[in-house]
Amino acid sequence: MSASAAMLPIELTVNGQRRAIEVAVHHTLLDVLRDDLGLTGTKECCLVGECGACTVILDGRTVDSCLVLAVEADGLEITTVEGLAADQGLSLLQQAFLDKGAVQCGFCIPGQLVSAHALLADNPHPTVPEIQEGLAGNLCRCGCYQQISDAVLATADGAGR
Amino acid sequence: MHTFAYARPTELAEAVALLEAHGPDARLLAGGTDLIIRLRDGSARPGVVIDVKRIAEMRPSIREEAGCLVIGAGTVMSDIAADDRARRVFPALAEAAAVVGSVQIRNRATLAGNVCNASPAADTAPALLVYGARVVAVGPAGTRRIPIDGFFVRSGVTTLARGEIVTAIELPVPERAMGAVHVRRTRRRGHDLASVTLCCGVDTAGVTRLAYGSVGPRPVLGVDESGVLADPAAPDAVKGPIFERLFVDASPSARSMRASPEYRQAMLRVLGARALRVAIDRLAQR
Numbered sequence: 286m287s288a289s290a291a292m293l294p295i296e297l298t299v300n301g302q303r304r305a306i307e308v309a310v311h312h313t314l315l316d317v318l319r320d321d322l323g324l325t326g327t328k329e330c331c332l333v334g335e336c337g338a339c340t341v342i343l344d345g346r347t348v349d350s351c352l353v354l355a356v357e358a359d360g361l362e363i364t365t366v367e368g369l370a371a372d373q374g375l376s377l378l379q380q381a382f383l384d385k386g387a388v389q390c391g392f393c394i395p396g397q398l399v400s401a402h403a404l405l406a407d408n409p410h411p412t413v414p415e416i417q418e419g420l421a422g423n424l425c426r427c428g429c430y431q432q433i434s435d436a437v438l439a440t441a442d443g444a445g446r
Numbered sequence: 447m448h449t450f451a452y453a454r455p456t457e458l459a460e461a462v463a464l465l466e467a468h469g470p471d472a473r474l475l476a477g478g479t480d481l482i483i484r485l486r487d488g489s490a491r492p493g494v495v496i497d498v499k500r501i502a503e504m505r506p507s508i509r510e511e512a513g514c515l516v517i518g519a520g521t522v523m524s525d526i527a528a529d530d531r532a533r534r535v536f537p538a539l540a541e542a543a544a545v546v547g548s549v550q551i552r553n554r555a556t557l558a559g560n561v562c563n564a565s566p567a568a569d570t571a572p573a574l575l576v577y578g579a580r581v582v583a584v585g586p587a588g589t590r591r592i593p594i595d596g597f598f599v600r601s602g603v604t605t606l607a608r609g610e611i612v613t614a615i616e617l618p619v620p621e622r623a624m625g626a627v628h629v630r631r632t633r634r635r636g637h638d639l640a641s642v643t644l645c646c647g648v649d650t651a652g653v654t655r656l657a658y659g660s661v662g663p664r665p666v667l668g669v670d671e672s673g674v675l676a677d678p679a680a681p682d683a684v685k686g687p688i689f690e691r692l693f694v695d696a697s698p699s700a701r702s703m704r705a706s707p708e709y710r711q712a713m714l715r716v717l718g719a720r721a722l723r724v725a726i727d728r729l730a731q732r
Contacts, residue, residue, distance in 0.1 A: 293452065310452035310495075313482065333483050334551055335637060346524070346553040352482045353554070356452055357475070357497060400549065421636030422548020 295359035299324070300368030308355040315339045315350040318365060326366040326395045337423035340396035341365050347403045349422070366395035369402050378402055381436040389427035397423045401437045410441050447486045454497045458504070458584060458613065461496055466586050466609030468494045474611065476504075477522060477554040479547065480563045503584075503613050508532065514616040516582075519558035523570075524549070526557060536617055537728075538626040538645045539573040545630060546570070548637040558612045561597065564604050564664070571598065571665035572645035573628050575657035579617045585610035600663040624649040625729030629721045631713045633704060641705035642713045646721035648729050652676040656718060661696040661710045668692030678726055692718065 296305045299322060308317050318324045318341070327350060330338035334349040341350045342364040370376040375383070378401055388394050397420060404411060404419035411419060416437045417430075425433065455461045465472050473492040475481055476499065484490035498504045499520055507518035508529050515531055526532050527544035546552055546560065546569050560568045561581060571594075580591040586609045594615075597604050606612070626647035632638035644658040652673030659665035674680045674688050698710040705713075 291449065309449070311447045311449045311485070313447075332486060334479055334547065337548065337550060340550055347550050348554050349479075349550045352478050354452070354475075354478065354482065354495075354497075356454070357478065357499070359454075403549075418636070419549055422550045 293356050293359075295356055297355075297358055297360075298362040300364055310354065310356050312355050313351055314341070314343075314348075314353040314355045314358050314363070317355040318350060318363070324365050324367055328392055328395055330392070335422075335424070336393070337396040337400060337420075338393050340399045340423065342399060342403055347400050347422075364399070366398050369398060376402070378405065378436070378440045381439045382433070385432045385436040385439060387429050387432040387436045389429055393423060393425045393427075397425065397433055401433070401440075405437065405441060411437065413438070448488065448491055450485070450492055451494045452497065453494060454500050456500050456502070458501050458611070461498055461501055461611055462585060462609055464494065464496050465611060468492075469608050472496055474498055474562070476520060476556045476559040479551050479555040480559065480565075498611065511616075514618050517557050517615045517617070519556060519611075519613050519615075521557055523547075523552035523555050523557065523560075527552065535619055536573070536577055536626075538576060538628040538647065539570060539617070541628040542569045542573045542630075542643070542645065545628075551637070557615055561594070561615060562604060562606070562612055564598050564600070564602055565659075566601055566662060566664055567639050567643060567660035568665065569628070569630060569640060569643045569659070571659050572643055572657035572667075573626070574615065574617070575665060575667040576626055576645045576647040576655045577617050577620070579615050581612055582614040582616055583610040584613050589613075591616065595667055598664040620649060622649040622651050623729065623732045625725045625727065625732060627721050627724040627728060629717050629724075631705075631717060639704060642710055642717055644714070644717045644721055646718065646725045648676045648722070648725040650729065654722065654725075656692050656722070658693075658696065658714060658718070660704075661698040661714055663697070666695040668695070675722060676726060676729075689715075689718065689722075 292307045294307050318327050328338035330336045332351045334352045339350040340347050344361045400423050416434050472494040475495050475497045504520045506521040509516050523543040523546045533540040560570050574594045579594045581597050624647050628645045630640040630643040640660045643660050647655045654670040654675040657667040698707040
């Protein structure tokens with residue numbers, strides 16, 4: 286196979302919907318989600334994989350979408366913050382973030398929610414240290430870590446999500 | 447990010463041919479947690495990026511083969527940290543894999559990439575040195591196995607030849623029972639690069655292997671075969687000079703912003719002594 290430049294056609298399943306698009310090979314999954322697919326819930330921030338604002342679930346696992354080329358995701362399944370709730374409302378986790386006052390400026394919250402969602406899917410009853418470790422890749426400059434942790438705990442205690 | 451040609455071979459031979467043809471103008475892409483950052487900041491400007499994740503031989507796998515645990519090049523840190531055999535037989539490697547970056551990074555970053563990137567601060571390197579791992583590389587001239595101590599040169603530089611691709615890391619199951627542990631020092635808990643990253647292993651023959659990184663241009667291995675360090679009853683006056691000899695190759699840079707050379711040298715000894723105690727305890731519990 287020879288190397289391909291510029292634009293390549295790819296297929297993604299984003300929040301359950303199949304999308305066939307053409308992407309620039311040097312554009313990241315973050316670029317494509319936001320600019321080509323209009324899913325602006327996923328945030329761009331540090332662009333070096335430290336802050337977690339761009340966290341999405343790629344084939345069942347959280348990744349920093351700023352560190353994934355869109356072409357790498359060809360054929361794979363992606364869940365963004367827009368896909369966390371089954372219907373138009375909020376998931377229990379999202380509601381718990383509001384109830385516990387975990388949201389101040391809100392910029393980091395989509396990434397926090399995606400990481401917390403994945404954490405609870407793997408480990409439905411995490412301890413506080415497990416929550417802290419599970420969310421260590423999501424920074425909150427408003428300093429709402431306690432409230433975020435409380436929201437995850439409250440959801441874990443609830444009957445299902 | 448500048449543009450480049452993107453190749454996604456499905457056969458290892460294609461990848462080797464591409465890499466051989468393009469040489470330093472090509473970069474391999476596995477997890478991308480280092481490469482994408484460098485593509486974006488312009489410190490790497492390859493003409494061709496070769497994505498190795500769709501090559502059958504590079505798929506994630508941890509398997510036992512001929513007295514070794516073989517970790518396929520596509521295997522990510524999360525898989526190693528969670529693998530029962532790795533945790534049982536090579537606990538220090540599983541521990542190191544569990545502290546690389548964050549969950550998001552560990553879900554993407556591969557062991558092979560950590561090794562090939564050859565960062566002096568690579569957290570898995572000290573454990574691989576202690577366990578005597580081998581890097582399996584396939585190139586135009588065939589397959590060769592490179593002892594990990596002969597693989598690292600300096601940051602970003604390894605002894606891989608043009609056209610060679612790492613397909614796996616092999617860890618020989620220790621012939622004698624070993625107690626081992628990985629420890630590190632970071633500025634903050636959670637997601638940070640190590641100011642010192644260190645692994646110590648002690649076996650039933652009294653051999654102590656101690657390896658450390660982030661204190662010089664490449665990770666370093668020191669070995670004590672005298673049995674003194676492994677003996678909890680040995681007097682400190684005897685232990686001291688032998689312990690100190692393990693650290694002669696530490697040469698931390700004054701330019702790193704994470705910690706001063708003095709701090710790293712001091713913490714190297716603190717972590718070394720701590721890891722030695724834990725390794726001895728773990729050996730006793732086996």
